[in-house]
Amino acid sequence: MRTTLLIVTLILLSAKANACSCSEPALSSRVLNSDRVFIGKVIHLQELKYSNSQVAQDSYGVQAEILVTENLKSETPSRISVTTGYGRGDCGIPFSISNEYIFFLKKQQTSVSICQGHISKFDYVPHRFESKLNDVLNFLAHGE
Secondary structure (H helix, E strand, O other): OHHHHHHHHHHHHHOOOOOOOOOOOOHHHHHHOOOEEEEEEEEEEEEEEEOOOOOOOOEEEEEEEEEEEEEEEOOOOOEEEEEEOOOOOOOOOOOOOOOEEEEEEOOOOOEOOOOOOOOOOOOOOHHHHHHHHHHHHHHHHHOO
16 A cells, blocks of 8 residues: 555656746737737637647647737738647636637737737736736837
8 A cells, every 4th residue: 555655656746747837928028029919809719639740749739710809009810710728737828719818919920828928817817808908008009
């Protein structure tokens, strides 16, 4: 019994942690470093599996189809597809259908993550969305 407990403990301690640990870039740098800033509503989600010969394991993620509801900086087509991780420790965005998000993207960018500041960690919390949107609009109008 002790041996089994010891083996289980060692396995748990040696397991690779799968957690996202990064600091979110400041709002000003996200806006300045983005070619497109827009509000988009998730209208469809699809699970993805990538096979990559350069990586030992397959990768998994989500493709989200986004309906652009308002352009804040530059023009974005009315619909755009983005890919991300699951949002369970992989730094992906835990998208939900019908929720709106604020996106900060480069011109041809189609992959998003929390760490790169593509979407604020708080943008998918409904009661904080308005506050974040006001901050973005204020920065775009006044640079502060």
